[in-house]
Amino acid sequence: MTLLVAAFTVGLILALLALGMLISFRIFAFPDLTAEGSLTLGAAVATVLIVHGQPPLLATAAACVAGSVAGMLTGLIHTRLKVNALLAGILMMTALYSINLDVMGRSNLPLTGHTTLMDYAASIGGLFSGGAETLQVLGRDLSWQDLSAFVMVLLLVSGVTALLAWFFRTHLGTAMLATGDNPQMVRALGVDDKTMMTLGLALSNGLVAMSGALLAQYQGFVDAGMGIGMLVWGLASVIIGETLVGSRRLAHLLIAAVLGSLLFRLLVAIALRWGLDPNDLKLVTAVFVLAALVLPGAIGRLRTRQAGGG
Amino acid sequence: MLEIRGLHKTFNAGTPNEVRSLRGIDLSIPEGMFLVVIGSNGSGKSTLLNAVAGSFLPDKGSLHIAGRDVTRWPEHRRARLVGRVFQNPFSGTAPNLSIAQNLSLAARRGMRRGLGLAQGGEQRPDMLSRVRSLGMALEDRLDNAIGSLSGGQRQALTLLMATWLKPSLLLLDEHTAALDPRSAEQVMRITQQVVARDRLTTLMVTHSMQHAVTYGDRLVMMHRGQVIHDFEGAEKRRLRPADLLARFEEVRRADLLDESAADLLRRRYV
Secondary structure: OHHHHHHHHHHHHHHHHHHHHHHHHOOOOOOOHHHHHHHHHHHHHHHHHHHEEEEEEEHHHHHHHHHHHHHHHHHHHHOOOOOOOHHHHHHHHHHHHHHHHHHHHOOOOOOOOOOOHHHHHHHHHHHHHHOOOOOEEEEEEEEEHHHHHHHHHHHHHHHHHHHHHHHOOEEEHHHHHHHOOOOOHHHHHOHHHHHHHHHHHHHHHHHHHHHHHHHHHHHHHHOOOOOOOOOHHHHHHHHHHHHHOOOOOHHHHHHHHHHHHHHHHHHHHHHHOOOOOHHHHHHHHHHHHHHHHHHHHHHHHHHHHHHOOO | OEEEEEEEEEEEEEEEOEEEEEEEEEEEEOOEEEEEEEEOOOOOOOHHHHHHHHHOOEEEEEEEEEOOOOOOOHHHHHHOOOEEOOOOOOOOOOOOOOOOHHHHHHHOOOOOOOEEEOOHHHHHHHHHHHOOOOOOOHHHHHHHOOHHHHHHHHHHHHHHHOOOOOOOOOEEEEOOOOEEEEEHHHHHHHHHHHHHHHHOOEEEEEEEEHHHHHHOEEEEEEEEEEEEEEEHHHHHHHHHHHHHHHHHHHHHHHHHHHHHHHHHHHHHHO
8 A cells, every 4th residue: 555655656756747738748748858957956955955954845846947947948949049849848858957966966865854845745744643653554554654654645746737737727827828729820929939838848847847846746756868758757657647638728737747647657657566676677668659659640541542442 | 001111031041942932012002091902922922921920030220010010029929919810721720729718818919918817707698709700610610629620711810810809910821722712702701801891901812813803902913032013992992803814914024024023034145
């Protein structure tokens, strides 16, 4: 039971990454590699600030701001300096690797002995536990600490998802959606499409950095390499979610990204339990995303051919 | 309302692919006038419209709209003054957004986009009545994605969006060229109604000689980046497609003469 709750907690934390990917990949069709660097940046900023005695809430907020600035810079490099989207992301991701090491001072930084958001959650959970360490759920033991972390992350991710759903119904959010859909049209309606894309990437990377900040606080350390492969992870969550929900409405897509992340993390936990070598995890994820990208088109072509033949 | 002075634009300057698209255009459109621009392929008519819309900056010359010098304004800033309908029916709307979302974007053309809700309930009756006025039975489909509509329906909605807030200048870029004949006539009828109702200053580019003589108060013919004919008032009203065809034939013959003279000179001296 503890393993299941832990898998869902990480799934929820990485749902913020998936929401960020949804904005860059799906709304703006921008393959933003910055995410691999901004996830670690968020984790590094939050960890360093907590280690230096700052409150974890402030540290998490600062991580979001740092991620947003990174996303904004990628947006500016692409829109103002006219650098190819992929290259702009690669440049920022590469620069962030050094910046993250500078922020951390070394390649791995533990949070042991410092108060994190997870400790806050455990304290609140303690108010309900009546002093007990564990509780029984479906006949299995579950620690109050794990349950508290899960509930806190669930509330946070629900809040962020609701905020995003509201934002994309505002004038600014609608203009952002329309920019991804048809930049020529939004310019003709007085919207600066370059600014919209830059803001969108800032929002996306802010969410990714928040995901990194929470992940560091949950696992208790930050590592310079923790962002590697996260882009494909987020994309896999978005694709699974879209398949689950089968709707193109934005509110549904937001919820789909969260559900996709949860399901993906669950599948990973099951695969690891069945003996998958953790070293092969990123390979399996990459193959999965490739299949998810290619198969729908291939199946469609096959059906068309069969219909033509019949 | 629109003042164009000495407008020049050359694409790929200094390369073998150099194209002098606009060669010193001078044009003045007073408030409330409906001007039609006609010309053969490559005459510069669409380039002129794009220059006015701000799709690119001119090499030389100036542009004033509603008394403001907009020559160096980017496209999105000019949109405060300009409403625009594109040739491609898919260019003027966001296909994955609903009709209501598209209209809500148009309702703030050129205004600040803040954090207020885009589709506040108070806008709905206005949207319904304006969409109903198109006569296309779209009022029950406000929440449908606009990408599910036909080209004619999308073009009519683009026209509605371009004129939702009265623009100082309406630009129509061969906006019926990609439609089937029935939809084209329907969109032209709506265009005529909207322009007349709001007394809109309009610049319409067309390749249809029938539309060129039927619509508008004034007609200019372009050739090789210059205005070569300008018909207004009674002269414009008397025009028939055959007259335009004769003018095009004259131009074509002059071009052929130019080419044969150039060929002769080349053979003799080069």
